[in-house]
Amino acid sequence: MAPAAAAAAHKPTGSTITATTPSALYAGLGVKPVINAAGVVTVLGGSIMPPEVIKAMEEASRYFIPLPELEKKVGARIAELLKAPACMVTCGAASAIAVGTAACLSEGDLKKLRQLPRRDGIKYEVIQQKTHHSGYEHQMELCGAKIVVVETRQELEAAVNERTGMMFFLNKADPLGQVKREEFIKIAKERGIPTMNDAASDATPKENLFKYTEQGFDLVIFSGGKALRGPQSSGLLLGRKDLIAAAYPAMSPFAGIGRGMKVGKEEMCGLLAAVERYLKVDHKAEWQEMEDRVASIRAALRGVKGIRTERHIPAIANEVPHVTVEWDELSKGLSWRQVSEKLLGGDPPIDVRRPAKGKLLVSVWMMRGDEHKIVGRRLKEIFSA
Numbered sequence: 572m573a574p575a576a577a578a579a580a581h582k583p584t585g586s587t588i589t590a591t592t593p594s595a596l597y598a599g600l601g602v603k604p605v606i607n608a609a610g611v612v613t614v615l616g617g618s619i620m621p622p623e624v625i626k627a628m629e630e631a632s633r634y635f636i637p638l639p640e641l642e643k644k645v646g647a648r649i650a651e652l653l654k655a656p657a658c659m660v661t662c663g664a665a666s667a668i669a670v671g672t673a674a675c676l677s678e679g680d681l682k683k684l685r686q687l688p689r690r691d692g693i694k695y696e697v698i699q700q701k702t703h704h705s706g707y708e709h710q711m712e713l714c715g716a717k718i719v720v721v722e723t724r725q726e727l728e729a730a731v732n733e734r735t736g737m738m739f740f741l742n743k744a745d746p747l748g749q750v751k752r753e754e755f756i757k758i759a760k761e762r763g764i765p766t767m768n769d770a771a772s773d774a775t776p777k778e779n780l781f782k783y784t785e786q787g788f789d790l791v792i793f794s795g796g797k798a799l800r801g802p803q804s805s806g807l808l809l810g811r812k813d814l815i816a817a818a819y820p821a822m823s824p825f826a827g828i829g830r831g832m833k834v835g836k837e838e839m840c841g842l843l844a845a846v847e848r849y850l851k852v853d854h855k856a857e858w859q860e861m862e863d864r865v866a867s868i869r870a871a872l873r874g875v876k877g878i879r880t881e882r883h884i885p886a887i888a889n890e891v892p893h894v895t896v897e898w899d900e901l902s903k904g905l906s907w908r909q910v911s912e913k914l915l916g917g918d919p920p921i922d923v924r925r926p927a928k929g930k931l932l933v934s935v936w937m938m939r940g941d942e943h944k945i946v947g948r949r950l951k952e953i954f955s956a
């Protein structure tokens with residue numbers, strides 16, 4: 572290959588995913604693909620894997636390998652790339668919460684690990700700020716954890732006792748909590764309690780992948796199938812060497828609490844390829860593309876009476892450009908529920924998750940090809956009718 576061609580061959584693919592022809596596979600199953608105007612949400616399939624990831628999964632699928640050895644090698648490689656002390660691939664962020672909790676509660680003692688979820692002799696209490704309620708508490712509870720909810724710094728300090736096994740932090744909830752991350756980490760460190768930070772959806776900007784372990788969280792979690800565009804059923808557990816070592820035997824293929832959380836060789840290699848790509852990809856170009864889609868949707872809606880659009884970037888979690896569309900439900904005679912039903916009822920269906928009263932938050936992040944144009948057009952039709 573000529574040097575230029577060789578360089579091009581090693582260039583990571585961008586996020587421009589060309590919209591493909593209608594899927595015979597999904598049609599045969601009677602499942603209708605949607606335009607994703609919701610972003611990287613698990614319930615719509617997470618993200619779309621780029622060719623590098625599919626290629627790695629396909630190659631991985633053709634061989635037998637000792638799975639525990641592959642898990643360790645892939646973990647070590649990702650840890651090196653993300654400058655974390657250690658890493659383990661899990662089958663999603665939720666599974667990382669479970670095996671990470673198992674590691675903290677069992678403190679590296681295999682006997683204790685095997686006894687979970689029974690609490691005898693275990694440090695089973697997990698402290699969590701009320702505002703950091705995540706909806707993923709079950710993942711901790713299945714290990715036997717008892718969640719202790721606190722609000723103030725005083726309550727947090729008073730809650731620590733000889734049964735405290737872990738302190739849980741929901742990264743995106745930091746602005747809401749009374750105890751901010753630095754203080755949270757400090758309190759935990761002074762008392763020798765391991766901290767877990769769930770940053771599943773917060774891998775943008777890419778610096779975040781490095782940031783939270785650096786801040787001092789003992790365990791940090793990311794989804795593999797969200798911003799990273801790895802396999803949907805993959806996740807990252809990053810952090811302290813001893814805790815990651817304690818988490819390995821908690822998961823498949825070993826018997827115990829995480830035996831049902833199997834990570835296949837394809838997911839391991841796919842997630843590694845996704846991380847490698849994510850670190851190399853031109854994030855500025857991707858950002859610009861999202862800005863263009865945002866501008867295009869806003870332009871399509873300009874002049875439609877009674878609605879306001881805005882460019883919106885969440886301060887934390889899914890930190891990419893979105894469009895908000897706001898209107899007065901009464902004067903328009905349109906509720907957010909009706910708008911979202913009309914969007915879903917069209918062809919192709921458009922899925923906007925979590926609309927609120929008089930407000931839609933349209934994510935352009937996972938749109939493919941010219942889908943943003945269809946979204947702009949449909950919104951205009953609905954709001955002009």
Ligand SMILES: *Cc1c(COP(=O)(O)O)cnc(C)c1O
Pocket residue numbers: 613662663664665666705707769770771772793794795796805806
């Ligand atoms: C998406 C998400 C999860 C679950 O991630 P999976 O990879 O689907 O298991 C956990 N926590 C938060 C904050 C999330 O956003």
